[in-house]
Amino acid sequence: MHLGVSESMRECEYSQISTRSSTPMETPYKKRTPKKRKWEAFPGRNKFYCDGRIMMAKQTGVFYLTLVLILVTCGLFFTFDCPYLAQQLTPIIPVIGGVLFLFVLGTLLRTSFSDPGVLPRATSDEAADLERQIDVANGSTGYRPPPRTKEVVINGQTVKLKYCFTCKIFRPPRASHCSLCDNCVERFDHHCPWVGNCVGRRNYRFFYMFILSLSFLTIFIFAFVITHIILSSHRNGFLKALKDSPASVLEVVVCFFSVWSIVGLSGFHTYLISSNQTTNEDIKGSWSSKRGKDNYNPYSHGNIFTNCCAALCGPLPPSLIDRRGFVQSDTPQLASPTNGITMYGATQSQQSHMCDQDQCIQSTKFVLQAAATPLLQQQSSEPVILTASPENGVSLPGRTSLALGGPCTSLPLGQPTPPTSTPSLSCHEATDMLPIHGHTHNHSHPLQEPVAHHHFLTPEEVPSPPGMLHCGSPLGHSHTVQAGFYNPASQDSLHEDSVRGLVKLSSV
Amino acid sequence: MAETHSLQDMRPQAAVAAKVFIQRDYTNGTVCQFQTKFPSELETRIDKQQFEETVRMLNNLYAEAEKLGSQSYIEGCLACLTAYTVFLCMETHYEKMLKKIAKYIQEQNDKIYAPRGLLLTDPIERGLRVIEVTIFEDRSLTR
Numbered sequence: 001m002h003l004g005v006s007e008s009m010r011e012c013e014y015s016q017i018s019t020r021s022s023t024p025m026e027t028p029y030k031k032r033t034p035k036k037r038k039w040e041a042f043p044g045r046n047k048f049y050c051d052g053r054i055m056m057a058k059q060t061g062v063f064y065l066t067l068v069l070i071l072v073t074c075g076l077f078f079t080f081d082c083p084y085l086a087q088q089l090t091p092i093i094p095v096i097g098g099v100l101f102l103f104v105l106g107t108l109l110r111t112s113f114s115d116p117g118v119l120p121r122a123t124s125d126e127a128a129d130l131e132r133q134i135d136v137a138n139g140s141t142g143y144r145p146p147p148r149t150k151e152v153v154i155n156g157q158t159v160k161l162k163y164c165f166t167c168k169i170f171r172p173p174r175a176s177h178c179s180l181c182d183n184c185v186e187r188f189d190h191h192c193p194w195v196g197n198c199v200g201r202r203n204y205r206f207f208y209m210f211i212l213s214l215s216f217l218t219i220f221i222f223a224f225v226i227t228h229i230i231l232s233s234h235r236n237g238f239l240k241a242l243k244d245s246p247a248s249v250l251e252v253v254v255c256f257f258s259v260w261s262i263v264g265l266s267g268f269h270t271y272l273i274s275s276n277q278t279t280n281e282d283i284k285g286s287w288s289s290k291r292g293k294d295n296y297n298p299y300s301h302g303n304i305f306t307n308c309c310a311a312l313c314g315p316l317p318p319s320l321i322d323r324r325g326f327v328q329s330d331t332p333q334l335a336s337p338t339n340g341i342t343m344y345g346a347t348q349s350q351q352s353h354m355c356d357q358d359q360c361i362q363s364t365k366f367v368l369q370a371a372a373t374p375l376l377q378q379q380s381s382e383p384v385i386l387t388a389s390p391e392n393g394v395s396l397p398g399r400t401s402l403a404l405g406g407p408c409t410s411l412p413l414g415q416p417t418p419p420t421s422t423p424s425l426s427c428h429e430a431t432d433m434l435p436i437h438g439h440t441h442n443h444s445h446p447l448q449e450p451v452a453h454h455h456f457l458t459p460e461e462v463p464s465p466p467g468m469l470h471c472g473s474p475l476g477h478s479h480t481v482q483a484g485f486y487n488p489a490s491q492d493s494l495h496e497d498s499v500r501g502l503v504k505l506s507s508v
Numbered sequence: 509m510a511e512t513h514s515l516q517d518m519r520p521q522a523a524v525a526a527k528v529f530i531q532r533d534y535t536n537g538t539v540c541q542f543q544t545k546f547p548s549e550l551e552t553r554i555d556k557q558q559f560e561e562t563v564r565m566l567n568n569l570y571a572e573a574e575k576l577g578s579q580s581y582i583e584g585c586l587a588c589l590t591a592y593t594v595f596l597c598m599e600t601h602y603e604k605m606l607k608k609i610a611k612y613i614q615e616q617n618d619k620i621y622a623p624r625g626l627l628l629t630d631p632i633e634r635g636l637r638v639i640e641v642t643i644f645e646d647r648s649l650t651r
Contacts, residue, residue: 106591119637125527125640126637126638130529152535153535154536155536155537161534173534173538174538187538299537306576312588313583313585314574314581315602316587317574318602318603318606320636322633
């Protein structure tokens with residue numbers, strides 16, 4: 001019968017469609033594939049090693065430099081200076097040196113390899129729920145979405161919680177989104193390229209102990225190498241002493257330049273710990289009394305001792321991103337298999353799918369913003385990196401090279417705050433504090449990329465003491481603009497991202 | 509069909525009607541606390557007191573995990589002295605509390621929430637951001 005045939009044909013079509021929509025329940029093949037670990041599907045820009053046990057930032061070149069510097073200097077010290085000193089003075093010197101060295105190495109590795117306190121991104125249900133709440137709260141507005149903030153009163157101080165467009169959450173107080181790692185990190189201090197990781201709630205104490213012990217080690221080596229040279233020169237004359245141990249000269253040079261920056265950094269972080277502030281907050285002057293008479297730090301415990309204890313010996317929260325767990329759909333599926341993809345299944349693969357969509361949305365916003373505000377960022381005379389237009393992204397390397405020797409770029413719409421204390425020279429603060437466009441939602445993927453990769457000190461800058469560094473005090477931000485290392489790759493990926501986004505846009 | 513499923517097994521087949529998210533309460537700082545405000549979607553399902561009691565208990569457990577007391581200081585100092593190798597054999601206080609919380613939530617689910625067609629998800633699985641309450645369709649889930 002004609003009807004029967006068409007019905008059966010329709011049935012065939014229907015069943016074809018349903019098998020193409022892949023539900024895990026339908027395809028037994030999927031059950032046999034090995035389960036992925038969560039780190040393999042992690043949405044941030046991190047690198048994982050040892051099957052998820054070790055977690056680092058994407059760019060680790062400077063970390064290896066740190067490691068090499070420490071190992072080489074200590075190696076030279078133990079090989080060339082310690083035998084002499086152990087003989088002439090006391091064998092305790094190499095022992096203390098050894099202990100310090102091991103402690104430095106241990107804390108460095110711990111800081112670099114551990115999870116700084118990354119906040120996992122919102123599941124699709126959570127994100128949808130939040131969006132609904134925000135829409136209800138704001139009502140329907142025009143084409144421009146309103147800034148998404150929530151105000152909370154913490155211990156008498158009003159704190160604004162910002163909405164993170166990448167992670168789809170309202171950031172907890174003191175959390176910040178690291179543009180380099182593309183993660184929200186709890187109690188975000190800064191992203192340290194020397195350590196190859198963000199410094200946040202879970203590894204701040206290790207970072208502090210690292211720089212503290214490194215200060216002692218540097219001073220120790222410096223002092224004893226000088227002692228060695230002096231003792232040796234008493235006997236043989238200064239020039240001969242230098243010729244006998246050329247390694248000592250190298251050590252002195254390295255230590256001399258390191259001492260200034262590292263001891264300075266230790267002092268700065270000691271101040272931060274005792275007042276329970278993050279680098280971010282200090283540089284922004286969030287709790288400075290200059291902002292207002294009633295402005296105080298609501299997180300401080302009141303006295304220096306408690307603040308120090310809390311920061312260094314307080315409870316260590318476990319990692320919130322279960323790196324080594326297995327990816328699974330943990331939510332109930334709909335009963336009938338022909339319904340296709342379930343609505344509430346928030347698997348990691350769906351999340352990464354969401355990320356693609358998210359990228360598409362970000363690219364759309366990016367392009368619209370770019371079209372709307374092409375010239376706003378080009379006010380200042382210094383070449384500004386923080387332009388919105390994707391076209392400029394490609395031409396950035398040329399522009400940044402102009403700024404290599406110059407002072408820091410001033411943020412056109414930003415508020416450069418006066419430095420309240422020595423800015424941390426070598427480490428990068430969250431770009432959360434860079435109000436690009438003056439909007440609060442400044443985390444769109446492509447937008448962050450040009451900002452992100454200009455905050456490193458290239459190795460050429462390494463030995464220079466604070467006085468010599470260009471990016472010193474005037475603007476209070478220790479961002480240096482470099483055309484160096486990481487630009488080509490970043491520009492490529494930026495270009496790729498915007499192209500991908502535009503292609504998706506056009507396909508819609 | 510005379511199959512008897514336990515509620516755990518039946519849950520995958522039950523339809524999810526809605527999800528409610530209890531957000532964090534930051535009025536005391538960055539300590540992990542959840543809002544005790546009773547969400548309107550649960551009004552038909554569970555007693556307000558009961559729910560608030562659960563959340564309050566969870567808040568207490570989290571507060572204890574993050575408490576700064578002599579015990580945490582001793583643990584911190586010991587860990588530092590042993591270069592954190594002590595945690596190869598011992599669990600941190602926080603981890604112990606998290607286990608306790610997981611057990612409490614399991615218990616609450618079995619006793620109170622599952623019979624009412626609700627399911628609490630452990631906040632640690634959501635990055636300590638929210639308490640996710642899944643509301644299942646009211647399809648006579650009790651046997």
